[in-house]
Amino acid sequence: MKSVFTKMAVAFGFTMLGSAVNAQQTATDSSERYEKKAFRTWSVGLNGGMLTHYTPFNNKSNGDYRTPQEKWGYGGYIKKQILPGFGIQADFLAGKVEGKRANSLPANSAAQDNSSFETRIDWAGSVSANLTVGNFSLNNKRSVLSPYITAGAGYMSSKAQVFNTPAGATTGYNENWFIPVGAGLKVNLGKAVNLDLGYRVGFMKANDFDGVVGATNDRFSYAHAGIEIALGNKKSSQLQNFSPVAALREANAAESAELRNQLARLEEQRMAKEQAYQQELGDDDRDGVANKFDKCAGTPSGTVVDGAGCPIAMPAPVIVNPVTEKVIVTAEDRRVLDDAIKDLEFDLGKSTLKESSNSALDKVAAVLMQKNFTLKLAGHTDNIGSAAANMKLSKERAESVKAYLVGKGANASRIEATGYGAAQPIESNKTAEGRQKNRRVEFTMF
Incomplete structure (x- = not known):
C-alpha cells in the first residue's frame, strides 16, 4: 500500500x-x-x-x-x-x-x-x-x-x-x-x-x-x-x-496602430497615383483619346476625331436632285470601278482590306458622292472550305468594302453589300487560276 x-x-x-x-x-x-x-x-x-x-x-x-x-x-x-x-x-x-x-x-x-x-x-x-x-x-x-x-x-x-x-x-x-x-x-x-x-x-x-x-x-x-x-x-x-x-x-495594439498608419500611407499613395492617372490617361473632353495622347484637347462633344484626338475633316456631301438631274454612268466611271476590282485585296482568309486597295476605293467613293450613284457589292469565293464559311466570308468582305466607302463619305443607304459564297463561279474551281478569279467582289453601279 x-x-x-x-x-x-x-x-x-x-x-x-x-x-x-x-x-x-x-x-x-x-x-x-x-x-x-x-x-x-x-x-x-x-x-x-x-x-x-x-x-x-x-x-x-x-x-x-x-x-x-x-x-x-x-x-x-x-x-x-x-x-x-x-x-x-x-x-x-x-x-x-x-x-x-x-x-x-x-x-x-x-x-x-x-x-x-x-x-x-x-x-x-x-x-x-x-x-x-x-x-x-x-x-x-x-x-x-x-x-x-x-x-x-x-x-x-x-x-x-x-x-x-x-x-x-x-x-x-x-x-x-x-x-x-x-x-x-x-x-x-x-x-x-x-x-x-x-x-x-x-x-x-x-x-x-x-x-x-x-x-x-x-x-x-x-x-x-x-x-x-x-x-x-x-x-x-x-x-x-x-x-x-x-x-x-x-x-497587438501597437501592431494594429502601425497597420492603420501603413494603410493610411498606402491610401495617400493610391490617391496620388489616381490623380496622376487622371492627368495622363483620363479623357477630359470625352472624345475617346487619353489626355496624354490628345493633340487637340477640348474638342466639342460629339466631334469625330482621329487617333490623335483632332477633328476629322469630312468632305462635304454632293447633293444631287434626282428629279431635275439625270446622272449617267460614263466609261470613265466604269474604268474607276474596274480599277477598284483589279486592285482590291484582302488579308488571307479574312475580310480585312489591305492598304493597297485604298487608293482605288477612294476614287470610287468620290464618284459615288459626286454623282449620287447606287452601288451594289457582290462578294464571291472559291469552293475551298464549307459552304457556310464561304458564305460568311463573302458577305463580310462585301461589308468591309462598304464600310470603307461610307467612312470616306459615301451614302450608306445607296450601297448594298451581298455575299454569295461559292454559288456563282466565273471560272472552274478545279485549277488554282480559276479559284483565284472566283475570289472577288463585283461592283455594279447604277
Whole structure:
C-alpha cells in the first residue's frame, strides 16, 4: 500500500511539472516575441504559520490522534523562476506538530483524553515545482494576484514524543521522506516584494511520524503567511508577475496602430497615383483619346476625331436632285470601278482590306458622292472550305468594302453589300487560276 501511494504521489508531481512546461509554452512564445528585456528570476522567501497533524485528506478520526493541536512553524525558500508561470523552489521547514486523544484508546475515556503526542521537526528540506495557475491582470503586464500550486519531494529529521499512550508507541529521532503538495496566493506589494499566503500538506513516507505506528502513513499540514523578495536588478520586474496576455494585448495594439498608419500611407499613395492617372490617361473632353495622347484637347462633344484626338475633316456631301438631274454612268466611271476590282485585296482568309486597295476605293467613293450613284457589292469565293464559311466570308468582305466607302463619305443607304459564297463561279474551281478569279467582289453601279 505504501509503495503504491509513493508511486502515485511521485507520478502526480512529475505530471504537474510536465503540464506546467506545456501549459506555459504559448505564453512563453508570446512573451519572447514581445518582451526582450531582462527579468528578475531569483527570489527568497520567509514565512511563519501553523503546523497540525490534521489535513483535508485525513479520515474522520484524523489518523492516530483524534484532536489536532495547532503549533507554530517557520520556514523559508529560494526559488528560480523559469517561465512566467513556472518555477523551481527549495524549501526549509521547522516547528512542532501536536495532537491529543489517541484513537487506540477507548473513546471518550479519561485515558484517551489524557493521551497526546508531540513531534518536533528539526529540519525538513524539499524541492518543488511551482506552477502559477493564472496571472489576474489582463490590462497590466505586472500582475497583482497570482494563485499557484506546488508539488515536489523532501526529506526531514524529526523527533516524536508520546504521553499516556499505550505500549507500542515509538519515540526518538527519525529521518523520512515526504511529499509536499500545496496551493497559495501571492499578492504583489511592489516591484520586488510579494505577500505569500499558502497551505501545504506533507505526505509522510512513514507511519510513525506521531510516535504511533498506524495502519496508514501519517500526514501533516502547514498554513503560512510570509514575504517573498525578488533578487536582481532593481529596475527589472519579476518574471513570475509578468502577464503575457497583457503584453500580447499591448503588442497587438501597437501592431494594429502601425497597420492603420501603413494603410493610411498606402491610401495617400493610391490617391496620388489616381490623380496622376487622371492627368495622363483620363479623357477630359470625352472624345475617346487619353489626355496624354490628345493633340487637340477640348474638342466639342460629339466631334469625330482621329487617333490623335483632332477633328476629322469630312468632305462635304454632293447633293444631287434626282428629279431635275439625270446622272449617267460614263466609261470613265466604269474604268474607276474596274480599277477598284483589279486592285482590291484582302488579308488571307479574312475580310480585312489591305492598304493597297485604298487608293482605288477612294476614287470610287468620290464618284459615288459626286454623282449620287447606287452601288451594289457582290462578294464571291472559291469552293475551298464549307459552304457556310464561304458564305460568311463573302458577305463580310462585301461589308468591309462598304464600310470603307461610307467612312470616306459615301451614302450608306445607296450601297448594298451581298455575299454569295461559292454559288456563282466565273471560272472552274478545279485549277488554282480559276479559284483565284472566283475570289472577288463585283461592283455594279447604277
